[in-house]
Amino acid sequence: MNKEQLKQKVLETIDKNRETIIATGEKIFENPELGYKEFETTKLIKSELEKLGLSVEKDIAVTGVRAKANKDKDGPTVAVMGELDSVICYDHEKSNKETGAAHACGHHIQTAAMLGVAIGLVSSEAVKELDGKIDFIGVPAEEYVELEYRSKIKEEGKMTYFGGKQELILKGYLDDVDMSMMIHSLNLPEDKKVVIGSKGNGFVGKEVQFIGQEAHAGSAPEEGINALNAAMLAMNNIHANRETFLDGDHIRVHPIITKGGDLVNVVPADVRMETYVRGRTIEGIEDANKKVNRALKAGADAVGAKVKITEIPGYLPLLNNNDMDSLFKENALALVKDSEIEEGGEFGGSTDFGDVLHLMPSIHPFIGGVQGNLHTRNFKITDPETAYILPAKIMALTVIDLLFDGAKKAKEIIDNFEPAMTKEEYLKFLDKNSRIIEN
Ligand SMILES: [Zn+2]
Ligand SMILES: [Zn+2]
Incomplete structure (x- = not known):
């Protein structure tokens, strides 16, 4: 045949x-x-x-x-x-x-x-x-x-x-x-x-945990460290870096909060985020990833919280x-x-x-x-x-x-x-x- x-x-x-x-x-x-x-x-x-x-x-x-x-x-x-x-x-x-x-x-x-x-x-x-x-x-x-x-x-x-x-x-x-x-x-x-x-783009995956200190949200917030505020600042810090991403690198960073707190009347002490850092080339992804890590740390530092970043291999372009x-x-x-x-x-x-x-x-x-x-x-x-x-x-x-x-x-x-x-x-x-x- x-x-x-x-x-x-x-x-x-x-x-x-x-x-x-x-x-x-x-x-x-x-x-x-x-x-x-x-x-x-x-x-x-x-x-x-x-x-x-x-x-x-x-x-x-x-x-x-x-x-x-x-x-x-x-x-x-x-x-x-x-x-x-x-x-x-x-x-x-x-x-x-x-x-x-x-x-x-x-x-x-x-x-x-x-x-x-x-x-x-x-x-x-x-x-x-x-x-x-x-x-x-x-x-x-x-x-x-x-x-x-x-x-x-x-x-x-x-x-x-x-x-x-x-x-x-x-x-x-x-x-x-x-x-x-x-x-x-x-x-x-x-x-x-x-x-x-x-x-198409590749990416690295990240799990992020902001660690603060819980406290009564009404009677003793001054004793708490608000991990949700740390996460919110970290997100804004990431946004502030967007203008530095090169067009050709096609960087996209799109975090979500998977845990924002336990109870409205407790200062959040454990806030979780997941994100990708995507880009067209491995070098572009690595550069953006450094900036994202810096942004996450700065958010935590601002309120005296800690941040644990778990990086997980993502996919290649x-x-x-x-x-x-x-x-x-x-x-x-x-x-x-x-x-x-x-x-x-x-x-x-x-x-x-x-x-x-x-x-x-x-x-x-x-x-x-x-x-x-x-x-x-x-x-x-x-x-x-x-x-x-x-x-x-x-x-x-x-x-x-x-x-x-x-x-x-x-x-x-x-x-x-x-x-x-x-x-x-x-x-x-x-x-x-x-x-x-x-x-
Ligand atoms: Zn899909
Ligand atoms: Zn698919």
Whole structure:
């Protein structure tokens, strides 16, 4: 069978299984789970991958799955990933009313699309014609949320890093992977369906505790040290630094207070904050982070409080592999109009796929078919064909291009790729960014 015939067969197989792919996505949508708690989602994806005759490892990083196709073949390994977790958005129509979990970032879509790639390549038996291996990975915990919960399970030894892909790198699940891809949904303008080559921000994560002295708020406030005032000053100090951030660094600092006090009639002595310091480059993030730490300390100093800053490795900036993006675009052009594809652009968010991109050739295109901003109650699918089926098809066709004919194309891309970091350098970098500063 030649490559075009093979591609045709895979497209037909995905079309034939359209309902299964969409129904799986909708099932995940109906039962949103937060990162490192995706127990039901893991079970569901495991059973769908097993239906294809693949052997599936479960709970690879607390939760998550990995299935290997062609595992006994020689040749490079391409990983196709889908993220399993949701965000918290209580007001979303499908939120879990207890936990607030809701698929307002569209991860149910990309996980179903990943399954669609597996169905397309495996059910059609196209994999037999390919000269390399394919890993289908349902990855836990992309959203960097619930920092306190994650610190707790880290202490319990259940995991080390807050991002699921970071954890997979640490545990060696990507050691034998040579290149990787995933898609993310995005509310694109109506006349666009695909975005390739976007850049995105990296960040460091911070948990901050202001420690004051409690006192009766009415009868003896002079004996207290108000930790909430320290936090409020610290926030203003951060704002006062914003004019020093370089435009090109795309710095964003956006703290929230997760605990503001215990009782209105007690001077707050324990106030907690979480924040990211985001930016386009590692140097930019480090510079802004120094200023944020200075601002936090100054807020505490002003009222005689103490501050404990726990820095947690965040994610690296998003960089796409141009050669893989070109292949993805070529395959997209078989399914959508040229005018529906956008190239470049800026994504202000962050993803732990940025970490993967620093280690191996990888792509993270955005796909439309949805409306409403990510992480808001308005996020919803408006065109299931574009949201679910289109990315499954484009990714499957791209895998064929990479691994057909002795995996010539994949080998060429791997040979041309200069990793920004080795795995060892990467893990050292994470460790360096893992520290507690007490003032
Ligand atoms: Zn998100
Ligand atoms: Zn997301």
